[in-house]
Amino acid sequence: MHIRLYTKTNCPLCEKAKAVLTELQADYSFTIEEIDIYQDDALLEKYQLMIPVIELDGEEIGYGMIEKEMVRKRLRQAQKG
Template sequence: MHIRLYTKTNCPLCEKAKAVLMELQADVPFTIEELDIYEDDALLEKYQLMIPVVELNGEEIGYGMIEKETVRKRLRQAQKS
């Protein structure tokens, strides 16, 4: 499984989201790809106020305050598929 984490620099919520994802990796195997929205104008326009955004297999599953249990649930659902 693959998660994309849309972030920006100097973003405390982004750091918290990354920490949550790293904790979940111990439970469910997946890769994390971190993308800075300021490096892509289309991403900046799409996500500017939503950061951080967690995307699993192309589907946004969380943004802003990332809930660990919500992400865990979605990862487990994806594992079963």
């Protein structure tokens, strides 16, 4: 499984989301790709008010205040296939 974490610099919510994902890696096998939206104008336009955004295998599963249990549930579903 692969998670893309769309972030920006100086973003406390982004840091919290990253911490949640790092904790969940202890229970689930997935990679994290962190993407700074300020490096891509299209991403900046798409996500600027939603940051952070978590995308699991190409599907947006959460943004803003990231709830650990919501992400855990989605990871569990994805793992079962």
